[in-house]
Amino acid sequence: MRVAALLAPGAPRLRLLAAEEELDRQVTGVMTTDLHDPGRYLHGGELVLTGMLWRAAPEDSERFVRVIAAAGAVALAAGEAEVGPVPQDLVAACRRHRMPLFAVPEDTAFAAVAEYVGRQVSADRAADLAALVERHRLLVSATGGSGLDAVLDLLGGDLDLDCWVLTPTGRVVAGPADRLPPADRERLVRTHLTAGRRRSAPPHHARLHGRPYSLLPAPADPAAETPLADWLLAVAGDVTEWTGKRRQLADSLARLVAAERTRRDQGRALRRRLAGELAALLRRDAGSAEVARALYAAEAMSGPGPQRPPAAWLVLAAESTGLPDGALRAALEEALTGLADQALVAGAGPAAVAVLPAPQDGDPAGTLRALLGPLEAGLGAQGRITVGVSAPAAQPDALRGAWEEARHARRIAAARTGRICVAGPEELASHVLLLAAVPDEVRRAFRSRLLDPVVRYDLAHQADLVRTLEAFLHADGSWTRCAAALHVHVNTLRYRIGRIEELTGRDLSRLADRVDFYLALELS
Template sequence: MRLRALLDTDALGLRLLGGEDELDRAVRGVMTTDLRDPSRYLAGGELVLTGLAWRRDAADSEPFVRILANAGVAALAAGEAELGAVPDDIVEACARHRLPLFAVNESVAFATITEHVVRQVSGERAGDLAAVVDRHRRLMTSGPTGGGPDVVLDLLGSDLDLRAWVLSPAGRAVAGSSAGGATLPRPVRARLAAEHLAATRTGRRGPHRAVVDGVTYSLFPIRTRAALTSVEARARGAAGARDVRETVLSDWMLAVEADAGDWPEERLDLLQGVTQLIAVERDRRDAARTVRRRLAQEVLELVQTGAAPAEIAARLRVAAPVLLPGLGAAPHWQVVVARVEWENAGIEGGPVAQSLLEEILVDPSPGSPADASGGGSLPAGPEPSDRIAVAHTGDEAVALVPLPAVSAEHDGSETGLLADSLLEAVRAPLSAGLDGDGRLTLGVSASVHSAEGLRGALEEARHARRVAAARPGRVCAAGHQELASHVLLLPFVPDDVRRAFTARLLDPLREYDKRHRAELIPTLEAFLDCDGSWTRCAARLHLHVNTLRYRVGRIEQLTSRDLSRLEDKLDFFLALRMS
């Protein structure tokens, strides 16, 4: 904006005292000060507001004005509340240094002037930045040289002082401004995602306003091509327009730390341009997942049709470098099954569940993003989404998740994804998007180390999902740990699930026996036959009781079970009988 525009705004109460020939100077910012030397805080182009508290006598005016002129400020505006009329010595000093001078009526607060200048300057910067965004969008649509959404979010931070993040429906941070170390804790992201999903379900237009921990955010939907087509069709009342429920669980959003309610149209248009740019990036990433989806679909079809393990293993060898680049060894695998269901709606759930499961598995832990330790960890790749391969069949999505092979010295503790971790990470935000008529159920298998185990892992994950579906709640998950012996006795449990349960419980012991000739399996059988009696079991095996205690302790360590518990004894008993 120009200085001349300030005089044309009656509400600012400015009166020109000198510098009429300099009114075409550009104003790039505003600063309020009563320091005798404010030079360290000046960058040039500012309108400086002062209450004249720095002035003790006429001799102070010359050095103060000289400092402002040398710093390249646009103009000085002096308040009349403290001294009444602006002293002549200040007028004369400004004239010598060709610095425009305004008087500010005592009835006008400096905050009013500051707000007006910031709003106008931001609007002009938004126009300049809009051109940058448009150029960036053209680069991204014409080739891989655009730099991704982080570049534009950094521009929002540097040019408009807006902190912004791109979030997934589950609250994952897809991208964010690097200005000032701007990070959002997971609980805040989850609440913002929930607010956005709930608002989207009502059909209200964005941006949506949300207040979390006293901070106001504006939430802008990021529409992919399919979602935009659906919105436009509904706006025209077109027959066959897509239901909002088809995209509510897959669309990203842009969260801006500001209240957009009083923004000028220019800034709103800019943010809409940013969302369109990010939508282009989203479409690009979805296209990049095509190969992984196809590999997962091929493996799933082989497993479901009962193909020979050698054929499945060959397909896995092809898939492993794509799904887990840089691993350098044959991984173990885990299967996750998801199902999204809507009441009274003819919506195909498979594609919805596929897109959602891909988003969930990029950041599966409620702890640190994408690299959680312990029972929620996945191996890191060049890009977290590079390891996600999800197929869909009917209303069900199936994820094939590669895991690093455990070492020979692995102690038997749980590895890979845990159902509880997945549930904790996504339940709060996704429940808001499903509220009223939708459900998401997840089932997680144990890890398997060969093609022979994949069919059992798939059936295990599917059965775990059925266990989750029997529970109340909009978002439910169950893992293989919950398919205990009392469940396996039910007549409808598939044989593959029983075999997977047996292998998971006994294979660590068999492998240990093979490596160390430790006879843990015979020890376990004898211990159960003796009803857990240390003396009788030691006598039967011709062992010292301390040796028996060591072996039993090793069994418990390798299987994460406790042989003093009746439930674990029963699990071992049935596993041995079914093996």
């Protein structure tokens, strides 16, 4: 703040007595003293508050003003409560040393002056830092630089302002992670996601251990609906109670975080394209050589320098309901960044597939389940995410089987209750593991030979034989239970089963034929 601010509206009532031409000086702090020689305790830039108890004779004024001027004080405020009006010898000394002098009336407390100066200095510092943060944001946008941790360290050291950049799963992108335990991070992100789902205007608010926190969204693209993937800025304190300049600092910091997120996302563009190509190869039963080339090309994008290839890969199959198009892919990509930076995530609409290095130990499905847990708070009334995890695939040519395995595991997850469900390979029946290991051409031939006649009949006659077959097998061959499930008469059911047997040359009263049909349907 400038010395002139001591005379501004809203300032404590003071009277200017000397050196009005020096009011443009910058005040950086306050020191209250009645020492005869306070110079050793001054660092420069202070407004000195004194009760003038050091003055025993007129010549003391010259010595006192000379000492504080030499030490860098920028103004002097003399209180009249103890010794009465400011003496003329002190006024004259301040004029000689060009030291602005204020009289502090008896009804104005030193504490009020110190508090006012502290608020003004803090606000000015916040405004300066806001400008610094904004310049850094422009630098990030222009050059692709990064430095969130450096900026947050600066704010913490200069303003005692604790800030963190968090992902919706609670991962710390920047900020002192050791000062915000995992359980507290999860509470903050869940509060933020819940408020966003309810369309509450930011900043959102939370309390941890009696301390208020403000949560500001920092989306990479404000026009995109990806709340389960957007970063957030968590600030210790209630920003709505801050001064305008300090609030400007928080807003500038949120823009900086968004700029960094945008830069990071732009750097992922090629990796996303490679992930899409790999997913397309898996879906169309591409040869192992093509899959290996796509996988190794993606690995080359993992970072600078030579990269050690993973010992094995996992495949995830995920589907969502109640989310905007692309939101699942974005959410899964952001969540997996904290688990495996080499993850490849592709998807459109409600489905996504991911390929990532397999961890050396632990339970991948359990880890993923815990990782995605906080996202539940951001799902709407109909929102749901189901994920299947494959067993590790040691070779690229095993990825196709791993993908099939992940898809089957996802079906198991979808059959459960809950907003976010994850199933792993250990939950699959043994026949699914066998099917995933069978060569693609063998599976296609088996499925086609057994089911194609039934599928063609359904298409030609608008019949429902395939669904009837599924219901019959799920009812374990019980005519009455199957007929009840299909809401048809038992005689109608017997006719349909008979038609299936005629078309396929199989006998559904035989266990072996039932098993073959069941496996063929599983391969559909």
